[in-house]
Amino acid sequence: MNTINEYNSLINEDKEIDVAIYGSSHAYCSYNPRVIDSITKTRSFNFGNDAQRLVVSNFVMKETLKKISPKLVVLDVYITSIKNPEGVKAFGFQKSSYYYFKIFSSNKISSVFEVLPLEEAPEVLFPVFRKKDLVSNFNFNRKNNYFYSKNANAKEYRGFVGFDLEMKPMKPQSQEKLLSLINKNKTLYDGFTQQEEESIISFIEKVKNKGSNLLIVVAPYYAAFAGEKHAHFHNYMSMISEKYKIDFLDFNLVWNEIGLDYKDFKDKGHLGSKGAKKVSKYLANYINTNYVLPSRENELAWVEEQPKTLKSFIAETFPKTSLEVNKKLNDKVYIESIDFFNEGSISKSVIIKLKNRVADSIISKYRLGFHTYINDKNLNDLTSYSKSKNRKYDAWDFIPEIIEIDGSQYIIKRLTTPISKFPKIKLFLYDKRGYKGVIGKNIEIENVIVR
Structure with a gap:
């Protein structure tokens, strides 16, 4: 739902998509439009979906190409993704790719009857037949603007879902x-x-047309390295x-160049x-080397989209949003202000600006106690x-290092937590060799929100 809402938002804003990516979860876990766009200076979008088979990717491709004209289409495949779905579980995964597009279209009707058993088709074409929708008060309006809650371990952006796992x-x-095989x-x-x-040929011909x-x-x-099956594929x-005179890139054959490990x-x-991030960088550089795509780096709308x-x-x-502190931890360290840089659903950095030169x-003599109460x-x-x-706070204590940016000194610490509202945070210094009491004073800041 988030993917289609974000896609429709771009269409409604008349923003063109230059690189369209299709496939299964292999696609949406591998190719990050943020990274690709930062290198290619284009606008990309990832249409991958859970266990999506090629025959259904064909439907998604045809449906989206009604509204976009990408300069490059990227199709991610592996053996299973090309196989037609069989069994209740596989059919269930395919249904979600149909639900979020226009209820009736010739493309949708023909695809549903091609992919699903006859008895499964009504549920996809007519919302009233979906068992989960059988409630006393029917509402058939899609929530076009609602952003559904994210997985705490995931970063979502234009169809890409990155897991910090x-x-x-x-x-x-x-x-x-593998190359030898x-x-x-x-x-x-x-x-x-x-x-x-x-299905493969149909996809190729539609994109070419x-x-x-x-x-x-x-x-x-990892399964690509098991036996000879992937070599044959x-x-x-x-x-x-x-x-068909198209390019083919198997990332399993550039494993070393990318620098991948478990x-x-x-x-x-x-x-x-x-x-x-590694694979997306490689893909972006491959695109720059092998294709000529128009650059958007001078377009204000594109620049404003970049992270x-x-x-x-x-x-x-930071100068506009940071919280003023203006308190001393001790006679050596004076904090001016503090803020959080939100890097994703669970990744954030606390930024502490110093008022005096340290x-x-x-x-380096201290450890900084940094506790976030919840x-x-x-x-x-x-x-x-x-x-x-049995605490009601997380302790992120660390040995601080000074970072200088534009003449000012900062202490920065990266946190990994999905929590974004803290009724209180506490800072204090103690001996880096171990806690023997606070050296100086505690600083407490209330009602901190990570934007």
Whole structure:
């Protein structure tokens, strides 16, 4: 819902989409439009959806291309995503891709009857048949402006969902071994039906008829290195790409160049935020090298869309939004003001501006106690350590370092918490070798909101 509402918002503002990305969760976990746009100077959008099969990506592509004319279409595929859905669970995933588009269109009707069993079609085409909607007061109006609550561990932006999660340690994957299998055995993957092959060709032809470039990609995932199956699939997609004269990029073959390891994944099949940033940078540079797309860097609307960096936040926003403190922690350290830089749903940095000049040799003697107190409704959002101690606050104590920006001194600490409202925060200094009491005074600030 968030993805389609954000897409419709762009359309309503007459903003063109230059790069359109389609696929399954592999797509929406891998390709971050923020990162891509910052390098290509274009506007991109990610239309990936959970377990979305190619036959349904075809529907989404056709529906969105009614309103946009992207210069480049990126289609993410892997073996399962090309297979037609089978079974209740797989059918259930496909339905969500239909719900958020216009109730009746020839494209939707033909696609629904092509993909789903006859008995499943009414639920998709007629909201009254959805079991969850069978309540006494029917309301068929979509909430076009409502922004649905986010996963606490996720960053959402134009269809991309980045998870600040890290999978358990895995042994390094051998890019060279996979490449060897691809070159050694040129056998093509033979597990696709004629209808599934036609879905690939249909997607290609529709994009070409629109006048857009097409790039087929395979997101990195651990199953690609298991046995010879992916090698055969890679050769099959290479053959298709050569036949129809389109580009093909398998990220599993540039694993080393990207610098991927298990810390970049949230699970074996999906990248986390860190891995998505690496892959998106690689994709953006690939686009710059292989395609000529118009730059939007001189368009005010595009510039205003770009995310703030910590440095630009301090230069432009901090002076307007920071809370005045003007209190001394001790006779050496005097705090002028404080604010938070919101980097995502759970990532934020506290920025402490100093009023007096403090030498590194002085600040390095201390540990800064930084405690964020919470309301009862946020008890479950505390860190595991805080919950184990039955606290109603998180302690983010750290050895502070001075950072100088535009002639002023700051202390900055990154926090990982979904909490954005603190009835109280407390700051104090103590000996860096261990707590033996506060050196100076506590500073308490009430009713702090992270914007």
